[in-house]
Each structure stands twice: as structure tokens, then as C-alpha cells.
Amino acid sequence: MNTIGEYENIEEKSMTPKQRKLAYELISNPPPGSAIAAAKEYGIDLTLLVENLDLTVTQRLRKLYSVASFLQKVRQGNGAGR
């Protein structure tokens, strides 16, 4: 149930400086056999993930809205030009 009381103590967090340093180490040299290594090998841009983890959830959603709105404008522009 979404009740107001349930939400009162939820705080937004982004990475601490220590976590940020570790994150960049992990994506630069992923532990062999790890899922991080598998994602990197597959071609996932891990720097984007770390950038996002450095944001709060609100900032991630606002960034998505901004990027998706831009992409939609590009799509509409391409359509109009045909």
C-alpha cells in the first residue's frame, strides 16, 4: 500500500567519493568472470552506468525525460523531412 507514512524516511542517495573511485576501478579492470566483465565484453558502455549511479533517482529520471524528449524531436524532424 502506498501510504504517506511509508515514505517519510526514504532519502535520495548518489555515490560517495569512495564509491565513485571504486566504481571507476571496477569498470576499468572488471574482475575476471564477473557480470561487469561480461557486460563490458558484450559492449555495454559501463561509463554511462557509473555516470548514472552518481546521480540521484530523481536526476536519472529527469535526464531520461530530457534525452527521450530530444530523441523524439529528432525522430519527428526526420519524419517531416521525408
Next chain:
Amino acid sequence: MIPDAEKFLTILNREDVEYVVIGGVAMVAHGSARATFDLDVCYNRSKQNIERLCRALLPLHPRLRGAPKNLPFRFDARTVAAGLNFTLATDWGDFNLLGEVAGLGFYDAVYKSSALQRVAKISCRVLSLDGLYRAKTAAGRDKDLEALKEIKGLKDLKERLGEE
């Protein structure tokens, strides 16, 4: 039109709708770098919740996305109770309502695999990375292969950072 998740969640919370954010927006909330153009939520199918859901969404004039314009559709509690999953276009963008999520089940199971997140001034439940992995695996779409690799990598990264 791209939905502004913050605005949508605010009106759902205002009516005390029971829902869990799933899909691409949930992935982004966890840190995914993938763009998505719609908002998916799994909703509780109790009679009271369906009524609250309809009260919240009616001002946005929900209509069936991709359906012929002359196809009769009235978004109300009766219609939602008779259906299950709806892909909707609204005045604020595309919005998908799921009564059941493949790989997870109905609202209660999805709720159990979710956690509270704060988004600006409101809070909401967001499906976990494990839940997203199960849902995307069950969906079995080729386009989700990359998402599955990303989810696993993200989970590993967050665990090593002490966030999961």
C-alpha cells in the same frame, strides 16, 4: 509525447493508487543508460484500486494506443476490471498498465520484488533489478538481450559498491 514519470507518479500518489513502476523507467531508476519512451506500471487489481486508478488517469483522457480511431473505448473501472494489460496513449504521453507481468505474476508478486524509491517530493515502489531480469527473461525478446547483460552488470557493480 514522452511521459514525464514524475508528473504521472504524482497524480497516482495523489489518489493513493497501489502500483509498482516496472519496465524501462524502473531500469533507469536503477542506473540504466537506456532511453525509453513510455511508462509501465503494474497495478493492484482490487476493485477499490481500479477505481482510484481511473480517477487519477481520467483527466489525461486515456485511449488505446495504436487502435483504430473509430474503435469504441471508454476508460473506466468496468473496462479496466474486464481487461488486464492496457497500452495507452494519454495527454501526457504513453502509459502502459499491466495487471500481470510475465515472469513475476500479479501485483502482489511484483510488489514483493520491489522497493521504495524517492523521486523528487514523492516516493514510489520500483521493481528490483532481479525482478526486471526475471520479467525481461520471460518476455524472451531479442531486443532484451542487451538489457539483460546490462542488468546483470549493473547489479554486480551495485553489489560491489555496497548499494544492493
